[in-house]
Amino acid sequence: MQIEHGGALDRAISRFGGTREDWIDLSTGINPEAFPLPSIASDVWNRLPDESLLASALDAARSYYGVADEAAITAAPGTQALIQIMPDLVERGEVAIVGPTYQEHQSTFEQAGWKVTLCDSVDAIPQSAKVAVVVNPNNPDGRIVAKDALLHLAETLRMRGGFLIVDEAFADPHPQTSIAAHCGGDGLIVLKSFGKFFGLAGLRLGFALTSPDIATRLTRRMGPWAVSGPALVIAKHAFTDKGALRVFTDRLTHRRGLLSAVFTKTGLKEIGGTDLFALVEHERAHALFEALCTRHVLVRKFAYAPHWLRFGLPLDENDAETFRQRTLIALDTIRS
Incomplete structure (x- = not known):
């Protein structure tokens, strides 16, 4: 069976253009922030x-x-x-x-x-x-x-x-x-x-x-x-590292709030998810996926659920705002 995964940014770039820096990759359920690394002895x-x-x-x-x-x-x-x-x-x-x-x-x-x-x-x-x-x-x-x-x-x-x-x-x-x-x-x-x-x-x-x-x-x-x-x-x-874990978890919760706020501002219908991703329902989900990719936003679509899109977390307020703006343009495109 052919399995689709999130995170295939190179494939998206080869089809829709741009560089990695141009894209906002929301296609996985992976925290976009890495936990602080310790020093590692040689x-x-x-x-x-x-x-x-x-x-x-x-x-x-x-x-x-x-x-x-x-x-x-x-x-x-x-x-x-x-x-x-x-x-x-x-x-x-x-x-x-x-x-x-x-x-x-x-x-x-x-x-x-x-x-x-x-x-x-x-x-x-x-x-x-x-x-x-x-x-x-x-x-x-x-x-x-x-x-x-x-x-x-x-x-x-x-x-x-x-x-x-x-x-x-x-x-x-x-x-x-x-x-x-x-x-x-x-x-x-x-x-x-x-x-x-x-x-x-x-x-x-x-x-x-x-x-x-x-x-x-x-x-x-x-x-x-x-x-x-x-x-x-x-x-x-x-x-x-309990102290770092508490701060790290708080930032994750904040990011999840940023994601839900974008849905509220753009009118997208959130129907499920976890603190690491959200599931959205849209009658033209695959068309929206394509329109978002054209604007260098990568999300996750599903062959078995043509009305679903999964969105990972934006890294920060700047990413969330860029995502909001590009989503509004993508929505206008598929309505016209």
């Missing part, structure tokens, strides 16, 4: 990451995500690396994916020979499913499934010899939605993306929170030194 670059460095980063992740002592954590070079392994953890069968959602889950299971059933809710998951995937909060609409429902589903799937995957890539600004504290049994795998909230997607770092047995299998599959030393140092710093 030997971290020069040596393979040792066990103590990995352990300290995982301890920091355990505290930050609120993971119980009986659960285990596996670090990976991005959650995509973990997603690729999920179909191999149990014998092939049927996987239910609650959607519409991030399409890499479906693609990965299909390529591994699983039967994929798409469901519009947790209640619609068939009894024949051995594995289920729930993105929570969901991408792109921000839908949230209650903890009790997820935990009940995880136990049901465990009894079938499978497990529940809860992808919490966008949960950092919404910790109340997370079920990380309930990890530890074989029926539940929680995936955490480091790069989205911390604005460091290029670092390629993610975590699986699960049972010790599954964590061991994941770690073995990825092999030694799966995560770089600099990534581990940066993660530990970000997870433990």
Whole structure:
């Protein structure tokens, strides 16, 4: 299956022209501000990451995500690396994916020979499913499934010899939605993306929170030194600098307010989202996408939902104002 992703700015430039500096890229759910980086000792670059460095980063992740002592954590070079392994953890069968959602889950299971059933809710998951995937909060609409429902589903799937995957890539600004504290049994795998909230997607770092047995299998599959030393140092710093985290989160909240204000001023209808992105409904969404690209604003469109556009966060007031002005012109263009 052909999957569209946000962040394809080079492709947009090749079609619509301009330079990277000309564009406002709102096509991803990645924080446009990077978390302040620590100083990194030269030997971290020069040596393979040792066990103590990995352990300290995982301890920091355990505290930050609120993971119980009986659960285990596996670090990976991005959650995509973990997603690729999920179909191999149990014998092939049927996987239910609650959607519409991030399409890499479906693609990965299909390529591994699983039967994929798409469901519009947790209640619609068939009894024949051995594995289920729930993105929570969901991408792109921000839908949230209650903890009790997820935990009940995880136990049901465990009894079938499978497990529940809860992808919490966008949960950092919404910790109340997370079920990380309930990890530890074989029926539940929680995936955490480091790069989205911390604005460091290029670092390629993610975590699986699960049972010790599954964590061991994941770690073995990825092999030694799966995560770089600099990534581990940066993660530990970000997870433990509480003062910087508070300020960083406040700026994220401010940015989200700037985005909603643009919708109010331009008349766009916001129908969902998280603190990292918003979903907008428009009867001519694909035409608006093209008109925005012509004015060097990149957003995310969906082939499966022709009335939807997803908007990421502007960096600051200047970006928000430029975005507002260009959006008004784009809207006028598609009305004429």
